[in-house]
Amino acid sequence: MTSAVELDHVTVRFGAFTAVQDATLSIEAGEFFSFLGPSGCGKTTLLRTISGFIEPSEGQVRIGGTDMRGLGPNRRPTALIFQNLALFPMMSVAENIAYGLRVRGVSRSARREVAERLLDLIALPGHADKRVDELSGGQKQRVAIARALAVEPKVLLLDEPLSALDLKLRQHMRNELRAIQRRVGITFIYITHDQGEALAMSDRIAVMNRGVIEQVADGRTLYEAPRTAFVASFVGENNAFVGTVAEADRDRALVTTAAGPLSGRNLRNLMRTSEAVLFVRPEAVVLGEGPLTGRATEVAYEGILTHATFELDGGGRMTATIPRGAPVPKPGAAVRLGYDPADALVLPREGFAHA
Amino acid sequence: MHSSVGHWLILALPVAVVLFYAAMALLDRRRAPGARPVSFVQRNGIAVSTYLVVAVGVWTVLLIVLPQLYMIDLSFRPRLPPTQMGGPNDVYTLENYRFFLYGSTRSTAAWNTIHLKAFALTILASVAITFLNLLLCYPIAFYMAKAASTTRMRLLMLMLIAPYWVNEILRAFAIRVLLASSGVVNQALMGLGLVSEPVDFLGLDLGLYAGLSYAYLLMMVFPLYNAIESLDRNQIEAARDLGGPWWHIHLFVVVPHAKPGIASGCTLVFMLTAGALAAPQILGGPRTLWFTPIVYDRFYQAFNWPQGAAYAFLLLVACIVFVLATMRVCRLSLGEITR
Ligand SMILES: Nc1ncnc2c1ncn2[C@@H]1O[C@H](COP(=O)(O)OP(=O)(O)OP(=O)(O)O)[C@@H](O)[C@H]1O
Numbered sequence: 001m002t003s004a005v006e007l008d009h010v011t012v013r014f015g016a017f018t019a020v021q022d023a024t025l026s027i028e029a030g031e032f033f034s035f036l037g038p039s040g041c042g043k044t045t046l047l048r049t050i051s052g053f054i055e056p057s058e059g060q061v062r063i064g065g066t067d068m069r070g071l072g073p074n075r076r077p078t079a080l081i082f083q084n085l086a087l088f089p090m091m092s093v094a095e096n097i098a099y100g101l102r103v104r105g106v107s108r109s110a111r112r113e114v115a116e117r118l119l120d121l122i123a124l125p126g127h128a129d130k131r132v133d134e135l136s137g138g139q140k141q142r143v144a145i146a147r148a149l150a151v152e153p154k155v156l157l158l159d160e161p162l163s164a165l166d167l168k169l170r171q172h173m174r175n176e177l178r179a180i181q182r183r184v185g186i187t188f189i190y191i192t193h194d195q196g197e198a199l200a201m202s203d204r205i206a207v208m209n210r211g212v213i214e215q216v217a218d219g220r221t222l223y224e225a226p227r228t229a230f231v232a233s234f235v236g237e238n239n240a241f242v243g244t245v246a247e248a249d250r251d252r253a254l255v256t257t258a259a260g261p262l263s264g265r266n267l268r269n270l271m272r273t274s275e276a277v278l279f280v281r282p283e284a285v286v287l288g289e290g291p292l293t294g295r296a297t298e299v300a301y302e303g304i305l306t307h308a309t310f311e312l313d314g315g316g317r318m319t320a321t322i323p324r325g326a327p328v329p330k331p332g333a334a335v336r337l338g339y340d341p342a343d344a345l346v347l348p349r350e351g352f353a354h355a
Numbered sequence: 356m357h358s359s360v361g362h363w364l365i366l367a368l369p370v371a372v373v374l375f376y377a378a379m380a381l382l383d384r385r386r387a388p389g390a391r392p393v394s395f396v397q398r399n400g401i402a403v404s405t406y407l408v409v410a411v412g413v414w415t416v417l418l419i420v421l422p423q424l425y426m427i428d429l430s431f432r433p434r435l436p437p438t439q440m441g442g443p444n445d446v447y448t449l450e451n452y453r454f455f456l457y458g459s460t461r462s463t464a465a466w467n468t469i470h471l472k473a474f475a476l477t478i479l480a481s482v483a484i485t486f487l488n489l490l491l492c493y494p495i496a497f498y499m500a501k502a503a504s505t506t507r508m509r510l511l512m513l514m515l516i517a518p519y520w521v522n523e524i525l526r527a528f529a530i531r532v533l534l535a536s537s538g539v540v541n542q543a544l545m546g547l548g549l550v551s552e553p554v555d556f557l558g559l560d561l562g563l564y565a566g567l568s569y570a571y572l573l574m575m576v577f578p579l580y581n582a583i584e585s586l587d588r589n590q591i592e593a594a595r596d597l598g599g600p601w602w603h604i605h606l607f608v609v610v611p612h613a614k615p616g617i618a619s620g621c622t623l624v625f626m627l628t629a630g631a632l633a634a635p636q637i638l639g640g641p642r643t644l645w646f647t648p649i650v651y652d653r654f655y656q657a658f659n660w661p662q663g664a665a666y667a668f669l670l671l672v673a674c675i676v677f678v679l680a681t682m683r684v685c686r687l688s689l690g691e692i693t694r
């Protein structure tokens with residue numbers, strides 16, 4: 001596998017503020033790669049660095065093995081799809097799609113041909129001569145993709161392109177995007193703060209927090225074996241118990257928390273007395289037995305699952321998802337709660353915001 | 356006493372308007388919030404609606420339409436002593452327009468070359484000056500709207516506006532002083548050894564054109580700035596990302612977006628330049644005749660108001676026709692200009 005995009009210790013600063021810190025990763029050709037992180041964590045900044053609108057303060061961006069330093073966005077083999085699409089309203093759909101070709105001096109008839117072919121690809125045949133503002137949100141979305149694909153980039157960069165769409169359309173466009181990516185076979189770098197989107201579409205995901213890439217892995221690994229407390233709490237729902245490691249060996253760690261001593265897998269090899277957070281997924285919580293006691297405060301029936309929230313006796317709260325058919329606690333009732341320690345994770349507390 | 360009525364009026368009117376606003380605000384506060392109003396009157400309240408209708412009505416009818424109609428009417432009448440006005444000799448005639456074409460109210464033997472030439476020159480030079488203004492102002496407006504930081508933008512804006520605190524006549528004289536035979540520019544040129552004799556900038560009409568170009572610069576900058584400002588920066592970046600060179604982006608992304616601003620700036624500058632009086636009078640060379648001083652002379656030198664009216668009306672019509680034609684060519688509607 002060849003690398004399409006490599007970030008080599010990339011740091012981006014705006015004055016004294018560091019927006020991206022020491023990002024190093026390698027994205028493979030043909031990969032659907034996502035950056036996932038909360039608002040303001042530096043995703044757009046990183047994407048603009050790859051596309052050439054921002055020069056890194058330190059480090060190197062390589063595309064197809066070539067150092068991109070000093071090359072402007074118009075000279076990089078990337079195409080960026082903006083958060084707000086930025087279609088040209090005074091041009092027709094076909095003119096929008098063919099803009100990049102017009103700049104390159106391609107003849108009118110050849111441009112038209114490419115536009116028609118791309119309109120077929122994005123499943124909008126016959127829309128060539130429409131005005132942009134006559135299109136629906138999802139259609140605009142697809143035209144923006146076609147416009148970017150027209151210049152045959154090696155890498156397509158997408159900055160939260162679905163955030164403006166409603167839920168239904170968003171889910172439809174996820175599949176659509178993935179399908180388009182398979183058809184054209186180029187590298188997609190996708191930015192989102194929506195973990196569902198990232199997990200559903202991506203081959204691999206980089207989770208970012210405050211300018212730092214915390215973990216790069218496929219969705220399953222991020223969910224099942226997060227490396228940091230931030231990833232554990234950001235990807236999927238999680239119950240967190242902050243405390244100090246009391247006992248530790250290679251597999252297990254026992255953490256002293258406000259709710260009592262709890263044990264879980266010690267993937268990061270934490271030592272005794274280190275600050276730690278123990279995570280238990282709601283679906284791993286077992287009702288009726290275990291070391292914890294609490295009172296159900298909210299029970300929400302959601303069809304296939306029931307969501308229950310408990311106020312724990314030692315302080316703090318815990319949520320559990322109860323599969324259909326299993327007994328559901330009554331609100332206010334005292335319950336024993338537990339989990340299989342093999343389903344719990346003990347991670348360093350570092351970078352974990354809410355206690 | 357009689358002469359000071361105007362002064363009192365100009366001082367009292369703003370006060371009256373302020374009081375009127377205050378009264379309406381009070382009235383508004385008393386009224387209970389009811390169902391959603393619908394019509395113009397309901398939406399704005401009787402007081403505001405009346406004010407808007409009356410104010411706009413008075414403004415357009417009294418100050419714009421009526422005097423213009425009177426002037427047009429006058430332009431079709433012969434020049435008569437006051438005693439004969441409204442008498443049997445006060446009939447409609449084309450003699451004022453005939454004079455413009457032939458230099459005589461009766462004979463059509465020779466063309467009135469002086470006036471016709473001045474008329475053509477005024478229109479052509481105004482077009483050229485408008486175009487020059489556009490070329491000069493576009494980069495400034497673009498820089499202010501898209502490239503400059505807020506502080507730098509404010510500074511630039513101030514630097515553009517401040518010279519216009521100086522009145523028009525003084526500005527024109529300043530340019531005259533600058534470009535005179537013994538002026539700064541000539542002295543600098545001679546000092547540098549670039550020319551051996553002073554250049555007659557004023558005689559060559561360079562002074563006139565410089566003064567006219569400068570006079571209405573702001574009228575171009577602001578509409579352009581507004582139009583470019585409203586362009587989404589991402590569109591420029593998208594074009595750049597797709598490989599567009601800068602000139603292509605300006606030509607095919609920024610300019611089409613800014614077209615209404617360009618049109619309104621050009622219209623303003625063209626109209627004002629064609630109708631300028633101070634700059635041509637002060638900066639015009641001895642042989643150049645701008646059309647507005649000729650109109651002025653019809654009124655005050657020749658004391659021929661009907662003829663002056665005819666000349667002024669001709670200039671107005673020519674300008675309007677020209678502007679409408681240009682807009683037609685650029686596929687712009689009048690509504691878009693005022694956006
Ligand atoms: N040009 C700039 N000058 C100064 N600071 C900037 C600039 N651009 C971004 N920042 C800062 O860098 C940080 C990261 O911004 P960025 O736009 O990359 O966030 P993001 O992850 O894309 O967020 P969102 O999901 O809200 O789009 C923010 O704190 C922002 O204030």
Ligand SMILES: [Mg+2]
Pocket residue numbers: 043044045083159
């Ligand atoms: Mg962003």
